[in-house]
Amino acid sequence: MKLRRRSAVVAAGVAAAALLVPAAVAAAHGNGKQDDTSLRALASKQGLRFGTAVDASQLGSNKAYTDIVAGQFSAVTAENAMKWDAVEPSQGVYNWKAADDLVKFAQQNGQAVRGHTLMWHNQLPSWLTTGVSNGTISDAQLRDILHKHVTDEVTHFKGKVWQWDVANETFANSWETPQADGLNADDFWVKHLGSGVLADVFRWAHQADPKALLMYNDYNITGEDGTNVKFQAVYDFVKQMRKQGVPIDGIGEQGHLDTQYGFNAQLYQNDLQAYGDLGLKVAITEADVRTFVDDPATQVPTDSLAQFAQPYEFSALLKGCELVTQCISFTAWGVYDGDSWIPGTFSGEGSGLLYDVNLQPKTVYSTLQQDLQLAAGTKKHGPVGSDK
Ligand code: 9MR
Numbered sequence: 611m612k613l614r615r616r617s618a619v620v621a622a623g624v625a626a627a628a629l630l631v632p633a634a635v636a637a638a639h640g641n642g643k644q645d646d647t648s649l650r651a652l653a654s655k656q657g658l659r660f661g662t663a664v665d666a667s668q669l670g671s672n673k674a675y676t677d678i679v680a681g682q683f684s685a686v687t688a689e690n691a692m693k694w695d696a697v698e699p700s701q702g703v704y705n706w707k708a709a710d711d712l713v714k715f716a717q718q719n720g721q722a723v724r725g726h727t728l729m730w731h732n733q734l735p736s737w738l739t740t741g742v743s744n745g746t747i748s749d750a751q752l753r754d755i756l757h758k759h760v761t762d763e764v765t766h767f768k769g770k771v772w773q774w775d776v777a778n779e780t781f782a783n784s785w786e787t788p789q790a791d792g793l794n795a796d797d798f799w800v801k802h803l804g805s806g807v808l809a810d811v812f813r814w815a816h817q818a819d820p821k822a823l824l825m826y827n828d829y830n831i832t833g834e835d836g837t838n839v840k841f842q843a844v845y846d847f848v849k850q851m852r853k854q855g856v857p858i859d860g861i862g863e864q865g866h867l868d869t870q871y872g873f874n875a876q877l878y879q880n881d882l883q884a885y886g887d888l889g890l891k892v893a894i895t896e897a898d899v900r901t902f903v904d905d906p907a908t909q910v911p912t913d914s915l916a917q918f919a920q921p922y923e924f925s926a927l928l929k930g931c932e933l934v935t936q937c938i939s940f941t942a943w944g945v946y947d948g949d950s951w952i953p954g955t956f957s958g959e960g961s962g963l964l965y966d967v968n969l970q971p972k973t974v975y976s977t978l979q980q981d982l983q984l985a986a987g988t989k990k991h992g993p994v995g996s997d998k
Pocket of ligand 1: 864
């Protein structure tokens with residue numbers, strides 16, 4: 611997956627579109643705490659938290675957006691505001707403002723916070739990547755810097771973060787080079803600090819906040835690419851870590867799907883259950899289902915069958931979580947299509963989220979609402995809270 615920021619053209623379209631949201635729709639969707647049919651209220655009936663990634667810059671400034679986040683969701687993930695480049699743009703100079711504001715918003719709205727993410731190859735501050743590439747930061751120093759980063763960030767949010775994505779995307783995909791243990795040989799952290807860094811970051815995070823749930827987060831780890839090779843690598847590695855007493859509590863399956871590839875829902879559910887049977891919790895952390903669309907500004911699916919495939923696959927993602935008792939949260943990677951990373955990364959694709967570019971609920975919204983209604987009271991995923 612190539613990661614880029616969304617294009618300016620999308621941003622401009624979104625800004626214009628956001629102004630067009632009818633107040634009645636925004637109010638209905640933003641009134642979730644009193645609304646028994648909101649996603650958060652329905653999910654709570656099975657002890658599940660329904661979350662969203664949040665763009666900190668729209669919180670407060672975009673009223674319709676803010677109302678939906680507060681009304682519909684019971685967990686929030688900072689889409690970018692807790693990443694290393696955001697919190698420590700210059701070495702030793704922290705900027706927690708955006709992340710702190712999000713945490714405060716979550717507390718005011720009875721939401722749990724998913725912390726994202728402590729160790730990832732992407733969105734690292736340039737002082738760090740430059741230092742490593744020009745040799746002024748040695749591998750030994752890099753290890754100390756990572757240790758400090760994990761300790762400082764987890765300590766800053768101690769008692770306020772429910773789940774941390776401690777390590778992100780360190781295993782090899784089919785197009786990458788795996789080490790014998792399945793880790794990506796070219797991953798920035800694995801390359802410089804070796805496979806042991808994975809256990810280290812979990813230990814460091816646990817020392818800083820023993821009550822936070824510590825997750826390994828990745829994509830293609832529940833058979834989405836059809837092979838299950840990456841699942842097996844993560845499963846074996848994590849099983850070994852558990853045996854060694856490494857404090858890992860769960861697996862975050864990102865859940866980025868694309869209608870053009872299909873989706874084996876049974877394999878996904880089996881894999882989630884297999885992680886659960888290791889004694890781990892599981893969470894769906896970044897769900898979206900993209901498809902081909904007319905234009906990034908409008909994001910209308912070009913294939914009429916995609917109008918069915920998009921909600922169908924999203925629903926399969928949710929149902930898999932509902933069917934696995936160890937699944938504690940289901941998070942969409944953004945609120946609305948205008949807000950999504952998809953058009954800026956996958957040319958010609960979009961329409962991946964629950965709300966359209968005008969912040970109107972889509973078919974997928976009511977499909978998920980029905981799924982939650984059907985499962986209400988059937989299974990307890992709890993505890994819903996910040997305790998382990
Ligand atoms: O959605 C995020 C986008 O705004 C950023 O530009 C991008 C940069 O890497 O990261 C996106 O979020 C990623 C997440 O942090 C980790 N899994 C993949 C997500 C989509 O790229």
